[in-house]
Amino acid sequence: MEHHIVLRVVAKSFIPVILLFALYVQFHGDYGPGGGFQAGVIFGSGIILYALIFGLQTTKKVLPQSIIHHMTGIGVLLYAGIGVLSLIRGGNFLDYSVLGATPAAGQHIGIMLIELGVGVTVAFVMVSLFYSFAGYRQKDLDDPAAEDDDEQDSIEKSDQQ
């Protein structure tokens, strides 16, 4: 994608906006339409766009696979942790009312953190899926000379098929 200067420039200016919009959808989900699922997918698609334009190897330097796997777990842990925390504080599982000083404040804190957990998991699962499919090599069918090629090559190859 080195020669696609328009794509690179447009993507560079769009990716921060996409990620910012994902955060808006995430945290405005309290008061308006939005929430963790949508925000996670938007955030993930921003990262996937980066991977499509700048290549899988560059993206793996920005977001290593280990971080992605850990973040996927952390999201679920946050979700379950809020449930257990509300149990510890004397409520039912995922009963947000006991989390804050007043029930209303507790609901605010609870839904915010729960949606954050959902958003993190969805975003990084989307990226993880993309990594798995884009990074897949056909070792049996490709000739051995192609082994050393850039990952970008395999994405372009799968586009043509």
Next chain:
Amino acid sequence: MTYIGLYNYWIVFLLMMTGLYVVIVSTNLIKKIIGLNIFQTSVFILYISIGKVAGGTAPILAEGYKIYSNPLPHVLILTAIVVGVATTALGLALIVRIHSEYGSVDEEKIYQNDPVD
């Protein structure tokens, strides 16, 4: 008039039959997955249409709005969309595996290359 008024159900019908046709007729496994996704989208639209209340707004507390659409089907479909992404990824992963085993994503060729038959 009532037939035109219920146009989203016609769209559901059209999409559902399109998806079913693609699933049945296509021999390419990737196209089958696409057909399955089209079928799935029609079910999403069906449920969301059922949840709509005439004259209702989005189910968000605001001054001056008493009637709102039923949020339950929407939430159900939100989950279904996420599950749909997961099943699509699973299907594609299976197809990738089939392709590496048989060298094709076309059903006819897979049957030809199947050593069992």
